[in-house]
Amino acid sequence: MYPHYLFLDFDGVLHPGNKPGLVFTQAQLLEQALAGSTCQLIISSSWRFHYPLEELKQMLPDGLAHRVVGRTGPALAVKHARYQEMPWSIAQSACPYIASFFICNLGFSLLKLSLLQH
Secondary structure (H helix, E strand, C coil), X not given: CCCEEEEECCECCCECCCCCCCCCCCHHHHHHHHCCCCCEEEECCHHHHCCCHHHHHHHCCHHHHCCXXXXXXXXXXXXXXXXXXXXXXXXXXXXXXCCEEEEECCCCCHHHHHHHHC
């Protein structure tokens, strides 16, 4: 069975995007929602332009950090760039067999994330 991947944005998902100082306040909720799943994370946040992958992982709770397997690549200058970066990243990855992927860039709900349990 091939793993599920969640492309994870930080701003607006793990914390409010418009409130400086309140970073990763929702990270524990995502950690709880993914408990029991084999879902792996790929960071698609703009934070990837400012921090190396290992540093990004250190910012996350352990329950999320150990799931991080990569980050999306360079910014693409195309319409709907964030969406286009994800399939590009899959195509560039060492794992061409991806069962499914989900995009988490505008918040999340336990109902939506329950899809990752299957």
